[in-house]
Amino acid sequence: GDLDSSAIKTTVELIIPKLTADRVWAARGGCSHILIVTDMNGHMRIVGEKGNGASLQYSSEISGSTNHSKVIFTWNSGHEPYFYTGPIPA
Numbered sequence: 001g002d003l004d005s006s007a008i009k010t011t012v013e014l015i016i017p018k019l020t021a022d023r024v025w026a027a028r029g030g031c032s033h034i035l036i037v038t039d040m041n042g043h044m045r046i047v048g049e050k051g052n053g054a055s056l057q058y059s060s061e062i063s064g065s066t067n068h069s070k071v072i073f074t075w076n077s078g079h080e081p082y083f084y085t086g087p088i089p090a
Contacts, residue, residue, distance in 0.1 A: 010047050010081055012037055012054070012073040031056070035073060036084055044088075045081035052077060 012035060032053025039045050048054040054075035075081075 006078060007076045008078070008080055010054075010075045010077070012047055012075075014071045014073075016069040016071055018067060033073060036088055039081075044084040046084045047073065047075050047081045049077070 032048065033056060034046065034048035034050070034053055037045055037047055052075075054073040056071065056073055058069050058071045
């Protein structure tokens with residue numbers, strides 16, 4: 001967060017390869033998201049929570065050499081992402 005704020009900013013960057021209409025729809029903005037991601041130490045974390053989900057930005061590159069979308073989720077909270085040890089729901 002800001003230098004004078006107690007808020008913690010969590011950022012998750014993803015590349016969605018092989019861009020299709022279904023994947024563009026899944027990466028749409030305007031929704032709050034809750035993610036289960038693996039951190040750099042190999043632990044699963046929950047980013048976002050009910051009532052305070054992660055926001056989304058994305059950009060697409062469609063050309064002869066690449067066909068992907070870069071997705072950035074940002075979440076501001078008063079605590080670090082919780083650890084997750086359960087199964088990943090389908």
